[in-house]
Amino acid sequence: MAVTDTRSFEALTLGLGGEIFAIDANSVHEILDVVPQTEVPGAPPLVGRLINVRGKVVPLADLRIRFGMDCTPPTIDTRIVVVEILLDDEPTVVGLLADKVHEVTSIAGASIEDTPDIGMRWNPDLIKGIGKRGDDFIVIPDIVRIFTTH
Amino acid sequence: MRISIKAKIVAAFGTVILLSAATAGIALNGLSDLNEKIEQLVSVSAQRINIARQMPTTVFLLQREEKNFLLSNSEEDMDRFDKGMLARREDFKGILEQYRRVADAEGNRKAAQIEALMTEFTSAQDKVRSIGRIHSNSKGAELLTGIGNDSVATAQEALRPLLDRAENGSQATAEQVAIAHLVRRMTTDWANARIIVRNSLLVPDDAATAAVLKPLPDLLKNISQQQDAIRGRLTADEDVRAFNSFIDRYRAYERITSDAVALALKNTEVKALALSVGEVRAAASKLSQAANELVADAEKGMAADKQAAEATYAQIRMITLSAVALALLVAIAAGAYIAISIARGLGKAVGLADAVAIGDLGRKVEVSSDDEIKDLVTALNSMTANLRATADVAEEISRGNLTVQARPLSDKDMLGMALETMLEKLRGVVTDALSASDNVAAGSQQLSASSEELSQGSTEQASAAEEASASMEEMAANIKQNAENATQTEKIARQSSKDAQASGEAVNKAVQAMQTIAEKISIVQEIARQTDLLALNAAVEAARAGEHGRGFAVVASEVRKLAERSQGAAAEISSLSAESTKIAQEAGQMLGRLVPDIRKTAELVEEISAACREQDIGAEQINQAIQQLDKVTQQNSSASEQMAATSEELSSMATQLQETISYFTVEEKAAVRGAIARTPSSQASPQPASQVAMARPAQASAARRHPAVITVPHKGSVKPNGRDRGVKIALEGGNGPDELDARYTAH
Numbered sequence: 001m002a003v004t005d006t007r008s009f010e011a012l013t014l015g016l017g018g019e020i021f022a023i024d025a026n027s028v029h030e031i032l033d034v035v036p037q038t039e040v041p042g043a044p045p046l047v048g049r050l051i052n053v054r055g056k057v058v059p060l061a062d063l064r065i066r067f068g069m070d071c072t073p074p075t076i077d078t079r080i081v082v083v084e085i086l087l088d089d090e091p092t093v094v095g096l097l098a099d100k101v102h103e104v105t106s107i108a109g110a111s112i113e114d115t116p117d118i119g120m121r122w123n124p125d126l127i128k129g130i131g132k133r134g135d136d137f138i139v140i141p142d143i144v145r146i147f148t149t150h
Numbered sequence: 151m152r153i154s155i156k157a158k159i160v161a162a163f164g165t166v167i168l169l170s171a172a173t174a175g176i177a178l179n180g181l182s183d184l185n186e187k188i189e190q191l192v193s194v195s196a197q198r199i200n201i202a203r204q205m206p207t208t209v210f211l212l213q214r215e216e217k218n219f220l221l222s223n224s225e226e227d228m229d230r231f232d233k234g235m236l237a238r239r240e241d242f243k244g245i246l247e248q249y250r251r252v253a254d255a256e257g258n259r260k261a262a263q264i265e266a267l268m269t270e271f272t273s274a275q276d277k278v279r280s281i282g283r284i285h286s287n288s289k290g291a292e293l294l295t296g297i298g299n300d301s302v303a304t305a306q307e308a309l310r311p312l313l314d315r316a317e318n319g320s321q322a323t324a325e326q327v328a329i330a331h332l333v334r335r336m337t338t339d340w341a342n343a344r345i346i347v348r349n350s351l352l353v354p355d356d357a358a359t360a361a362v363l364k365p366l367p368d369l370l371k372n373i374s375q376q377q378d379a380i381r382g383r384l385t386a387d388e389d390v391r392a393f394n395s396f397i398d399r400y401r402a403y404e405r406i407t408s409d410a411v412a413l414a415l416k417n418t419e420v421k422a423l424a425l426s427v428g429e430v431r432a433a434a435s436k437l438s439q440a441a442n443e444l445v446a447d448a449e450k451g452m453a454a455d456k457q458a459a460e461a462t463y464a465q466i467r468m469i470t471l472s473a474v475a476l477a478l479l480v481a482i483a484a485g486a487y488i489a490i491s492i493a494r495g496l497g498k499a500v501g502l503a504d505a506v507a508i509g510d511l512g513r514k515v516e517v518s519s520d521d522e523i524k525d526l527v528t529a530l531n532s533m534t535a536n537l538r539a540t541a542d543v544a545e546e547i548s549r550g551n552l553t554v555q556a557r558p559l560s561d562k563d564m565l566g567m568a569l570e571t572m573l574e575k576l577r578g579v580v581t582d583a584l585s586a587s588d589n590v591a592a593g594s595q596q597l598s599a600s601s602e603e604l605s606q607g608s609t610e611q612a613s614a615a616e617e618a619s620a621s622m623e624e625m626a627a628n629i630k631q632n633a634e635n636a637t638q639t640e641k642i643a644r645q646s647s648k649d650a651q652a653s654g655e656a657v658n659k660a661v662q663a664m665q666t667i668a669e670k671i672s673i674v675q676e677i678a679r680q681t682d683l684l685a686l687n688a689a690v691e692a693a694r695a696g697e698h699g700r701g702f703a704v705v706a707s708e709v710r711k712l713a714e715r716s717q718g719a720a721a722e723i724s725s726l727s728a729e730s731t732k733i734a735q736e737a738g739q740m741l742g743r744l745v746p747d748i749r750k751t752a753e754l755v756e757e758i759s760a761a762c763r764e765q766d767i768g769a770e771q772i773n774q775a776i777q778q779l780d781k782v783t784q785q786n787s788s789a790s791e792q793m794a795a796t797s798e799e800l801s802s803m804a805t806q807l808q809e810t811i812s813y814f815t816v817e818e819k820a821a822v823r824g825a826i827a828r829t830p831s832s833q834a835s836p837q838p839a840s841q842v843a844m845a846r847p848a849q850a851s852a853a854r855r856h857p858a859v860i861t862v863p864h865k866g867s868v869k870p871n872g873r874d875r876g877v878k879i880a881l882e883g884g885n886g887p888d889e890l891d892a893r894y895t896a897h
Contacts, residue, residue: 010693012686025693031686076679103710104689104703 008108011131013138014081015100017069022131022138025104029053029082029093034074046147051095053082060095066146067122075099085143094147107131107138125149152520155492162484166477173473180466187459194252195452201249202448205264205441208245209271212238213434216275220282220422232279239272249444256447264440271433278430282422290351290413294344298406302344305399309333311392329383336376340400343369347407350414359414366411370404495523502530511538540565543573550813552577580814587811591804597797604790612783619776626769633762640759643752650748654741657734664731671724678717685710 011022012031030053037049037060046066047059060080064071077100084093112129126146131138215238219231246268250261313330343366350362377397384390498515505513511534517524536559546554556573558566688706692699 010696012690012693025690028690028694031683031690033683079683101686103707104686104693 008106008110010104011107011138011140012081012104013102013133014079014096014098015077015102016098017064017067017072020102020136020138021063021098022105022107022140023081023083023096023143027083027085027143029084031101032080032082032095034078034080047094051080053093053095056093058082058093058095060097061147062097063141063146064097066126072099077101083143085147087144087147094143096143105133107133107140112140154521155488155523158484158488158491158521162481162488165484166481169473169477169480173470173477176473177466177470180462180469184459184462184466187455187462191452191455191459195448195455197252198249198257198448199445199452201245201252202441202445204245205242205249205444206438208238208242209434209438209441212242212271212275213430216278216426216430219279220419220426223285223288228283235275235279242268257444260440260444260447264437264444267433267437267440271430271437274425274429274433278422278425281418281425284416284418284422286413286416286418287351288419290410291348293406293410293413294348294351298344298403298410301399301403301406302340305396305403306337308392308396308399309337312389325383325385329380329389332376332380332383336373336380339369339373339376343373343407347410347414350411353414355420356415356417359417363411363414491519491521492523495519495521495527499523499526499530502527502534506530506534506537511541537565540569543569547573547576550815552580552814552816576814577816580811580816583811584808587804587807591801591808594797594800594804598794598801601790601793601797605787605794608783608787608790612780612787615776615780615783619773619780622769622773622776626766626773629762629765629769633759633766636755636759636762640752640755643748643755647745647748647752650741650745654738654745657738657741661731661734661738664727664734668724668727668731671720671727675717675720675724678713678720681713682710682717685713 010025012025012028013020013022015021032053035051035053037051039049040047043049045062047061049060050057051060052058062071074097079098079101081096081098081101082093083096084091086092108131111133112131115124115127115129126142126149128140128142131140212235215231215234219228219235222228222231246261246265250258253261312326312333315326315330346362346366346369350359350366353359353362377400381390381393384393495517498517502513502515505511513534514531515527517527540556543554543556552573554573556566556569558570560566685706689703689710692703692706695702
């Protein structure tokens with residue numbers, strides 16, 4: 001997959017199954033503590049539950065299922081990151097479950113590399129790229145694709 | 151001469167009874183005399199009076215019948231009363247006959263006289279009877295009221311037309327009125343004539359009748375003249391006819407009137423009454439007088455009889471009273487004599503018996519009479535003499551002489567037998583008492599020696615007991631110290647237990663405090679986390695603001711760092727507090743385990759303390775017991791000393807008893823006893839006695855020196871002493887106990 005944008009951007013880093021992911025800070029609405037969740041029978045496991053965000057019903061997605069990670073029970077650091085994405089050119093608000101939210105940081109476009117074809121644990125289609133920050137790798141997921149591809 | 155009381159009483163009573171019998175005989179005789187007199191009084195005199203009294207009564211009855219006869223108008227009444235008169239006469243004759251039966255000579259004479267008088271009276275009365283029967287006036291009256299009145303009524307009826315015409319008719323002529331006037335006058339004269347005739351019948355005696363009838367002939371003539379005058383005036387035929395009928399009727403009346411006048415002139419009633427009042431009454435009164443005389447005679451006779459009876463009664467009463475008085479006098483005299491003689495004799499006997507009763511046996515009584523009283527007094531005197539003899543024997547005994555002989559007077563003499571028995575027993579008792587007092591003297595001396603030894607032994611016992619007591623006291627002091635220490639330890643252990651418990655509680659509180667801190671810290675942590683979240687959100691917002699939010703982003707990042715730091719610090723504090731809580735809890739648990747151990751220790755120490763205290767008390771008791779023992783031993787010692795003194799005294803008392811008993815002399819043994827008492831003392835000599843006596847004090851002193859050896863030699867010495875006792879009695883009894891006494895007293 002090619003890197004479409006080489007510019008540096010403000011990203012929210014968060015931990016998922018031991019890996020660090022980065023989401024464009026501009027798409028983030030807010031970060032919430034874990035709130036009561038309602039399971040939706042018959043829904044796909046990715047968005048099997050609903051939450052109430054300031055009076056709006058928002059589907060809650062667990063990205064660890066998409067990336068085939070273990071589903072550990074929520075800890076004290078578990079957070080819900082509410083993002084707004086364009087699905088079929090329609091802004092949609094979705095809650096993402098995160099093991100931990102690290103910080104808002106700017107990621108230089110130069111540091112972002114293409115996803116290696118081999119040696120990857122996850123489906124490369126779902127990743128925009130991998131940035132580096134210090135010694136750590138930061139995975140930049142393609143949120144839209146995650147929700148659109150099945 | 152002996153006259154017993156019985157003979158005296160019999161003689162007295164016999165006399166009295168004889169006198170009473172005589173009195174009764176006299177009284178009976180008198181009574182029969184009196185009875186005859188009373189018989190005479192009742193059967194003869196009383197009957198005479200009774201019969202005599204009937205005579206005047208019968209005469210009166212006769213007269214009454216006669217008067218009734220005269221007063222009666224009807225023929226039947228006259229017959230009845232006439233018959234009554236005759237019956238009374240028969241009655242009188244009967245009475246006279248009865249009187250004659252009971253009368254005496256004088257009575258018979260009087261009866262004959264009365265019979266003559268009766269004949270006289272009867273003839274007089276017979277005249278009255280014959281005249282009285284005619285009854286002329288009454289017959290005349292009957293004539294007038296019967297036929298006379300009828301003829302008058304018819305005659306006047308015949309005149310009525312003449313009178314009515316003039317008096318009631320309204321158209322009477324002057325002639326008629328004159329005729330009526332004449333008729334009225336004629337009838338008035340006629341009425342006067344009728345009155346004269348009636349009066350002549352009512353007047354009783356002849357002279358008066360003649361006087362009454364004197365105007366009658368003129369009056370009758372006058373009437374006939376008037377009749378002629380009336381006839382001359384009559385013109386009418388019917389008037390003449392009426393007048394003629396009147397005249398006829400008047401003639402009838404005139405005939406009746408002449409009859410009546412004839413009867414009136416007879417006046418038989420008056421004559422009969424005059425006879426009755428005159429001749430018959432005189433005869434009757436004579437007859438009554440004679441009868442009354444007869445009654446008076448009878449009464450006189452009865453009074454004489456009564457006087458005779460009274461005289462007899464007075465005589466009998468006099469005789470009876472004097473006989474009774476005599477009997478009474480004899481009885482009183484005899485009774486007084488017997489009573490006084492018995493009372494005097496018995497009084498003397500009682501005086502003697504009273505004297506005996508209060509113990510006076512020295513009296514003697516003499517009686518002059520010779521009877522049962524004298525027997526009694528003699529018997530009493532002999533009784534007193536016997537008693538005096540017995541009293542002499544008793545007195546001899548009281549002087550200590552037991553050698554006297556008391557012989558009972560008979561096998562029923564209780565006092566004598568008792569005295570004899572008493573004497574025997576007394577002899578036995580005195581003998582026994584003598585020997586016993588000897589024994590007592592010897593025994594008491596031995597007792598004195600033994601008690602001396604006992605006293606010594608007990609003194610040593612007392613000193614040993616004292617030593618034991620001292621050691622015991624020391625031991626008790628140690629035990630007391632132990633007890634006190636144990637008590638102290640116990641107190642400390644108790645305090646420790648309490649402290650440990652308090653520490654445990656403090657630790658618990660610390661644990662709680664730390665838990666509270668941990669809670670608070672968790673709040674801080676939560677705040678820090680929230681702050682972190684807020685800072686993140688702020689950073690996101692800043693990032694979205696792009697270039698404009700850069701500064702804000704820096705602030706947010708700083709805030710976030712602070713939050714993270716405070717979070718870290720809080721976490722550290724939390725972990726620290728958790729650790730210290732754990733440590734404190736451990737400390738608490740350890741303290742908790744410690745508390746029961748300490749408590750247990752305290753309890754054990756307490757037990758030790760209690761045991762020590764008990765030990766202390768025990769030691770104290772032992773100590774007291776030893777002291778008691780000591781005291782008892784000392785008491786024993788003093789008691790045995792006292793016993794020695796007492797036995798000493800007993801010995802002297804035994805001697806005294808011997809002396810006292812020696813008052814009694816028991817036959818000739820008194821001499822023998824003295825010999826016996828002396829012989830053993832000389833035979834055995836005072837040596838053995840003194841040896842024995844000496845040996846005992848020696849042993850006692852030996853015992854005093856060696857207290858451990860006391861028992862064996864003491865026992866050994868006792869037995870020979872016991873055997874000695876039997877032998878020793880006589881020895882010591884003879885000898886004066888002064889020597890030995892002195893020795894014991896010295897000890």
